[in-house]
Amino acid sequence: MKIELLAFGKIAEIVGGKQDWQDAPDTNTLQKALEKKYPDLKELHYRIAVNKSIVDGNTPFPENAVVALMPPFSGG
Amino acid sequence: METNYQRYDRQLILKNFGEVAQKKLASARVLVIGAGGLGCPCLLYLGAAGVGTIGIADDDVIQLNNLQRQILYETADVGKPKCETSAARLKKTNPDIRIIEHPARIDTGNALGIIDSYDVVVDGTDNFQTRYLVNDACVLLGKPYVYGAVSGYEGQAGVFNFPAHPSAVNYRDLFPEPPKPGEVADCSEGGVLGVLPGIIGTMQAAEVIKIITGIGEVLTGKILSYSFLTNTFYEASISPSQKSHSSMPKKKAAFLTTDYPAICGLTATDVKEIDIDTLIKLYGNEGTALIDVREYGELPEVTSLVHQKIPMSGLEKKLSDISADDVVFICQHGIRSLHAGELLLQAAPAKRVYSLKGGLVKWLQELEQLMQHEIIST
Numbered sequence: 001m002k003i004e005l006l007a008f009g010k011i012a013e014i015v016g017g018k019q020d021w022q023d024a025p026d027t028n029t030l031q032k033a034l035e036k037k038y039p040d041l042k043e044l045h046y047r048i049a050v051n052k053s054i055v056d057g058n059t060p061f062p063e064n065a066v067v068a069l070m071p072p073f074s075g076g
Numbered sequence: 077m078e079t080n081y082q083r084y085d086r087q088l089i090l091k092n093f094g095e096v097a098q099k100k101l102a103s104a105r106v107l108v109i110g111a112g113g114l115g116c117p118c119l120l121y122l123g124a125a126g127v128g129t130i131g132i133a134d135d136d137v138i139q140l141n142n143l144q145r146q147i148l149y150e151t152a153d154v155g156k157p158k159c160e161t162s163a164a165r166l167k168k169t170n171p172d173i174r175i176i177e178h179p180a181r182i183d184t185g186n187a188l189g190i191i192d193s194y195d196v197v198v199d200g201t202d203n204f205q206t207r208y209l210v211n212d213a214c215v216l217l218g219k220p221y222v223y224g225a226v227s228g229y230e231g232q233a234g235v236f237n238f239p240a241h242p243s244a245v246n247y248r249d250l251f252p253e254p255p256k257p258g259e260v261a262d263c264s265e266g267g268v269l270g271v272l273p274g275i276i277g278t279m280q281a282a283e284v285i286k287i288i289t290g291i292g293e294v295l296t297g298k299i300l301s302y303s304f305l306t307n308t309f310y311e312a313s314i315s316p317s318q319k320s321h322s323s324m325p326k327k328k329a330a331f332l333t334t335d336y337p338a339i340c341g342l343t344a345t346d347v348k349e350i351d352i353d354t355l356i357k358l359y360g361n362e363g364t365a366l367i368d369v370r371e372y373g374e375l376p377e378v379t380s381l382v383h384q385k386i387p388m389s390g391l392e393k394k395l396s397d398i399s400a401d402d403v404v405f406i407c408q409h410g411i412r413s414l415h416a417g418e419l420l421l422q423a424a425p426a427k428r429v430y431s432l433k434g435g436l437v438k439w440l441q442e443l444e445q446l447m448q449h450e451i452i453s454t
Contacts, residue, residue: 006310074203
């Protein structure tokens with residue numbers, strides 16, 4: 001199972017830019033793997049979008065899904 | 077009011093716009109909260125396009141470091157109030173429109189009264205507590221909430237609570253709870269290129285025009301993310317969430333008693349928030365350190381009190397240099413100073429730490445008067 005991972009704002013500073021990610025069948029597995037690799041991520045608020053829809057709860061990924069990690073912004 | 081055919085000629089001849097849309101703009105009332113990096117371009121375009129009544133809510137004064145992005149202001153305006161200055165500038169651009177000044181910080185006490193008389197609300201603020209407050213007020217009053225925010229080289233925009241309906245998506249459906257203080261850098265800490273809020277603020281103006289005139293598609297039910305560095309837009313749809321519903325005040329009475337600084341983690345139990353009289357008393361005690369955590373160049377300057385300057389952006393590295401046992405932090409609005417107090421207490425829990433509630437914007441005049449009196453009476 002391969003997905004394309006996008007990250008924004010501070011999340012991108014931690015996990016890097018656009019990348020492929022292997023062996024993640026759903027959002028929970030991905031989050032666990034990401035937080036293990038990047039412990040700083042645990043402290044941050046962000047939402048996960050799968051194929052351009054923000055998802056709630058554990059969500060399975062379709063093949064070649066584009067998964068985005070979106071943090072809140074406050075600057076103005 | 078008669079349409080000014082010459083002034084609006086280029087949009088009057090535009091297909092699907094014309095006089096019908098122009099009249100809708102002329103009778104619309106739009107409130108822009110925050111006349112800063114997002115608010116300035118948004119206000120300029122809304123005023124130029126002929127939005128009939130524009131409210132401007134801002135209690136800040138213009139600083140030199142605002143000018144690289146807050147394009148309504150000139151160098152000679154530094155030190156002047158943003159509300160009054162932006163209103164005068166808009167009037168020059170378009171004398172046909174009516175500007176209403178709200179030179180106040182939006183809080184639970186004034187939000188419902190101010191917002192209720194407008195059709196659309198634009199969020200040009202720079203902090204989470206006001207963003208959540210404005211979102212919740214818009215949901216309660218059934219007003220479209222045009223959101224925009226920036227961070228580093230990226231921006232977000234979206235229209236919430238539109239069309240106004242209990243099931244319409246609001247900002248809390250995206251982020252039910254605010255992040256912790258310090259988790260997301262604002263422009264004063266993380267920096268920003270002026271053109272980025274220029275782009276996002278202009279997109280907010282575009283959404284307002286679409287909401288009012290009914291042309292095109294409004295950016296509703298989704299969040300749009302823009303990257304300055306890669307010229308990419310990313311859009312994600314948002315669904316109503318139960319968590320959002322349970323986290324927000326459902327009635328006006330509940331809104332009025334919601335402590336927005338506290339839900340943003342800004343009311344620390346151990347940092348004491350003080351007024352100006354307490355500050356002066358503490359200042360008189362030997363061994364109390366007074367620390368201004370605003371960035372260099374932020375106005376108004378504090379001239380009447382001996383103090384240290386440790387900008388928030390470098391505070392964490394300098395916490396160990398603070399030797400005093402009693403420490404009073406000050407900043408513009410009392411938000412950063414509270415966060416500074418929390419950071420110091422985490423590093424040195426035995427200290428007595430204070431934050432000037434409401435900040436210098438609220439107290440400076442009184443402070444200068446008090447110090448004048450002190451000098452005369454001693």
